[in-house]
Amino acid sequence: MxxxxxxxxxxxxxxxxxxxxxxxxxxxxxxxxxxxxxxxxxxxxxxxxxxxxxxxxxxxxxxxxxxxxxxxxxxxxxxxxxxxxxxxxxxxxxxxxxxxxxxxxxxxxxxxxxxxxxxxxxxxxxxxxxxxxxxxxxxxxxxxxxxxxxxxxxxxxxxxxxxxxxxxxxxxxxxxxxxxxxxxxxxxxxxxxxxxxxxxxxxxxxxxxxxxxxxxxxxxxxxxxxxxxxDVPLKIATFTGSLFAFLSVISMFVVIIRKLMFGNSVGGWASLVTIMLFIGGVQLFCLGIIGNYIGKIYLETKHRPQYIIQEKR
Missing domain, CATH: 3.90.550.10 (Spore Coat Polysaccharide Biosynthesis Protein SpsA; Chain A)
Incomplete structure (x- = not known):
C-alpha cells in the first residue's frame, strides 16, 4: 500500500x-x-x-x-x-x-x-x-x-x-x-x-x-x-556602468574641444555637482546589486545547516 x-x-x-x-x-x-x-x-x-x-x-x-x-x-x-x-x-x-x-x-x-x-x-x-x-x-x-x-x-x-x-x-x-x-x-x-x-x-x-x-x-x-x-540584474549593472563610462568619455572630449576652440570651460558648478551625485548614485545602485549576489555566495560558502531540530517525533 x-x-x-x-x-x-x-x-x-x-x-x-x-x-x-x-x-x-x-x-x-x-x-x-x-x-x-x-x-x-x-x-x-x-x-x-x-x-x-x-x-x-x-x-x-x-x-x-x-x-x-x-x-x-x-x-x-x-x-x-x-x-x-x-x-x-x-x-x-x-x-x-x-x-x-x-x-x-x-x-x-x-x-x-x-x-x-x-x-x-x-x-x-x-x-x-x-x-x-x-x-x-x-x-x-x-x-x-x-x-x-x-x-x-x-x-x-x-x-x-x-x-x-x-x-x-x-x-x-x-x-x-x-x-x-x-x-x-x-x-x-x-x-x-x-x-x-x-x-x-x-x-x-x-x-x-x-x-x-x-x-x-x-x-x-x-x-x-x-x-x-x-543573473539579469548583474547584466543591468554592467550595462549601466558601461553606458555612463561611455558618456563620461564623450563629455570629457566636449569639454576639451570647447576649451581649445572658445577658450573657456563649461561653467556652472551646480550642474557639475548634480551630475557627480547622479553618477555616484548609479554606482552605489550597481554595487548594491553586486553586493546582494556576493552576500548569497557568502551564505552558501559557510555551509551552515538550513535549520536545527530541537524535537522530533
Whole structure:
C-alpha cells in the first residue's frame, strides 16, 4: 500500500492546527474509493513558534502516533527551511505540501491523487483563479513580480501558483538533490522539471489566525527569488556602468574641444555637482546589486545547516 506524506510548515498556528487536522481527516473519510489503496501521514514542521503550536503537535501525535509526526526547530528559520525539512523527512510515495490555514483546499487531494495515479503527470500543483480579498497594493506588486521574474529568468513561474501540490517520490528525490542554502521553492519546483499540471480554485480566507507575512517580508522574498533564479540584474549593472563610462568619455572630449576652440570651460558648478551625485548614485545602485549576489555566495560558502531540530517525533 502506498503512502501520502502531507508536509505542513507552521509558525504560530496554534488555533489552526486542530482545525486543519479535522478538515483533512474528513476529506479522507469522505473519499474512501480514491484512497482505498493509499494511507496517509502528517509531517508538521514547527518553525520556532512562540505560541502553543508545538503542544498541539504533541497532542495530535499522542492521539495518532502512527499517523501524525512532527519536527520542531530550535528557532524560527523561515518558510523555506520548513519546506526543506518537510521534504527531507517525508517518506511517502507521494508527497504533498500544504498550508495549515486551509487556504489550500484539502478537497482537491482526491483529484490530485487520481491525476498522479493515471501516470500522465509527476506533479499536480494548484493556482488561485483570482486574488479576491487581498489588498490591491499587494495584488499589484504580486502581478509585477511574476511579470518581471518570468521575463528575466529561464525558469517560468506560474502566476498565482501555490506551494500546495502533490508530487511523486521521483520528483521529491530530484528536489532533494539541490543542496543550496538560499531557496525559492516555487522556482525549484519548476527548475527540476517533470510533467506538471495545475488545478484552479477560488481564493478563500484563513480558517483562523492572521497571516505572518508583512508587505516588506514579501518584498524581500521576491528580491531573493530574482537573485536566486536570474543573473539579469548583474547584466543591468554592467550595462549601466558601461553606458555612463561611455558618456563620461564623450563629455570629457566636449569639454576639451570647447576649451581649445572658445577658450573657456563649461561653467556652472551646480550642474557639475548634480551630475557627480547622479553618477555616484548609479554606482552605489550597481554595487548594491553586486553586493546582494556576493552576500548569497557568502551564505552558501559557510555551509551552515538550513535549520536545527530541537524535537522530533
Amino acid at each position: 502506498k503512502t501520502i506524506s502531507l508536509i505542513v510548515p507552521c509558525y504560530n498556528e496554534e488555533p489552526t492546527v486542530p482545525l486543519f487536522f479535522k478538515t483533512v481527516e474528513q476529506v479522507f473519510a469522505d473519499h474512501p474509493d480514491e484512497f482505498e489503496n493509499v494511507k496517509h501521514e502528517y509531517l508538521f514542521v514547527n518553525d520556532g513558534s512562540s505560541d502553543q503550536t508545538l503542544n498541539e503537535f504533541r497532542k495530535l501525535h499522542a492521539d495518532h502516533p502512527d499517523t501524525v509526526h512532527y519536527v520542531s526547530f530550535s528557532r524560527n528559520f523561515g518558510k523555506e527551511a520548513g519546506l526543506a525539512a518537510g521534504l527531507q523527512h517525508a517518506t511517502g510515495d507521494y508527497v504533498a505540501v500544504m498550508d495549515v490555514d486551509l487556504q489550500d483546499p484539502p478537497e482537491l487531494l482526491p483529484q490530485m491523487l487520481t491525476t498522479l495515479e493515471s501516470g500522465d503527470y509527476d506533479c499536480v500543483g494548484t493556482m488561485r483563479e483570482d486574488r479576491a480579498g487581498e489588498p490591491p497594493i499587494r495584488s499589484f506588486f504580486s502581478r509585477a513580480f511574476y511579470t518581471v521574474i518570468n521575463k528575466i529568468s529561464k525558469v517560468q513561474i506560474i502566476p498565482n501558483a501555490r506551494d500546495y501540490r502533490l508530487m511523486t517520490r521521483q520528483m521529491v528525490d530530484a528536489i532533494l538533490e539541490l543542496p543550496e542554502y538560499n531557496r525559492f521553492s516555487k522556482g525549484i519546483f519548476n527548475w527540476v522539471g517533470f510533467r506538471t499540471t495545475y488545478l484552479k480554485f477560488e481564493n478563500a480566507p484563513r480558517a483562523a489566525g492572521e497571516t505572518h507575512w508583512s508587505f516588506w517580508q514579501l518584498f524581500n522574498y521576491s528580491i531573493e527569488a530574482i537573485v536566486d533564479f536570474s
